[in-house]
Amino acid sequence: GEDVEQSLFLSxxxxxxxxxxxxxxDSSSTYLYWYxxxxxxxxxxxxxxxxxxxxxxxxxxxxxxNKKDKHLSLRIADTQTGDSAIYFCAEMGTGTASKLTxxxxxxxxxxx
Amino acid sequence: NAGVTQTPKFQVLKTGxxxxxxxxxxxxxxxxxxxxxxxxxxxxxxxxxxGAGITDQGEVPNGYNVSRSTTEDFPLRLLSAAPSQxxxxxxxxxxxxxxxxxxxxxLTVT
Numbered sequence: 001g002e003d004v005e006q007s008l009f010l011s012x013x014x015x016x017x018x019x020x021x022x023x024x025x026d027s028s029s030t031y032l033y034w035y036x037x038x039x040x041x042x043x044x045x046x047x048x049x050x051x052x053x054x055x056x057x058x059x060x061x062x063x064x065x066n067k068k069d070k071h072l073s074l075r076i077a078d079t080q081t082g083d084s085a086i087y088f089c090a091e092m093g094t095g096t097a098s099k100l101t102x103x104x105x106x107x108x109x110x111x112x
Numbered sequence: 113n114a115g116v117t118q119t120p121k122f123q124v125l126k127t128g129x130x131x132x133x134x135x136x137x138x139x140x141x142x143x144x145x146x147x148x149x150x151x152x153x154x155x156x157x158x159x160x161x162x163g164a165g166i167t168d169q170g171e172v173p174n175g176y177n178v179s180r181s182t183t184e185d186f187p188l189r190l191l192s193a194a195p196s197q198x199x200x201x202x203x204x205x206x207x208x209x210x211x212x213x214x215x216x217x218x219l220t221v222t
Contacts, residue, residue, distance in 0.1 A: 004154075031209060042213040047124070099160065101157075102156075103154055
């Protein structure tokens with residue numbers, strides 16, 4: 001079945017760039033997502049990328065996709081304390097009943 | 113436009129009790145789903161529905177029932193709560209590509 005893996009923890013200093021990595025196994029994944037979860041809250045969609053793209057940029061966020069290696073990354077430029085959260089990678093195939101499969105989440109800690 | 117709402121926000125149950133977690137959406141989405149979130153395990157799919165009258169099992173369905181009589185509502189039932197069901201539960205809907213999550217229900221089973 002599908003499997004999505006992430007490292008559990010990342011610590012960066014305020015103002016630096018953060019890079020959160022994700023690997024997935026399902027070669028039929030069509031859409032890949034990044035979600036953010038702040039403490040005590042639900043999941044907020046940050047961005048997504050189609051599998052036929054290799055990069056997507058949205059303000060401070062850059063998503064890179066290496067389809068050959070099934071590797072997805074999220075880069076946050078100029079990381080701020082408000083970026084401290086858990087970041088989830090997720091993948092989904094095509095079809096009405098396609099399910100979203102999540103990684104375990106990476107906890108980003110931003111230090112001063 | 114409230115999006116996805118869940119009630120209650122918090123619940124404590126004793127082992128063996130039953131309860132229903134409510135989920136409602138006002139986005140007219142056909143696809144709805146329930147996830148549980150446990151530390152270090154991400155979100156795991158419990159049940160999902162592609163439209164009124166249609167439900168199917170996800171990755172971890174045991175101990176949970178669902179029904180979908182309307183587009184708007186997708187309740188999750190625990191028939192006989194167990195400590196292993198202590199978790200945070202999220203309901204979600206999906207449009208064409210984007211999935212929207214409710215604020216979650218934190219359930220503790222003692």
